Amino acid sequence: MAANVIDEPGEEIVAASKQARSEKRGPFAGIILFLKQVVAELKKVVTPTRKELINFTLVVLVFVLIMMGLVYGVDRLFAWLVVLVFGAPV
Structure with a gap:
């Protein structure tokens, strides 16, 4: 480190x-x-070593993927709730 x-x-x-x-x-x-x-x-x-740089990059990519999944899930939940409250889109 x-x-x-x-x-x-x-x-x-x-x-x-x-x-x-x-x-x-x-x-x-x-x-x-x-x-x-x-x-x-x-x-x-x-300056980080090559191993540290690769490790940091992987941590950032995994975090971004987790956040993308979380936002996608919340977006789908809200879309389902809107359809449930206001009816099927026409």
Whole structure:
């Protein structure tokens, strides 16, 4: 499985963010700080192995099939109730 990674910002990111907030900078400084934080967060991303990816894909497909069956069953039940209440369609 994926490595246990604590989702906390790094100390250097927090320090840079506090420094940027304390100083009044131009409008582009906020954008640059945001992009630096985005890059730092993207470095934390763990790419799944092939086996994990196949497993996750199968879990999603099974879940979608179960939900499709549930929605289909409820739809058929409501259609049967409508016919029962209002009579056969003409």
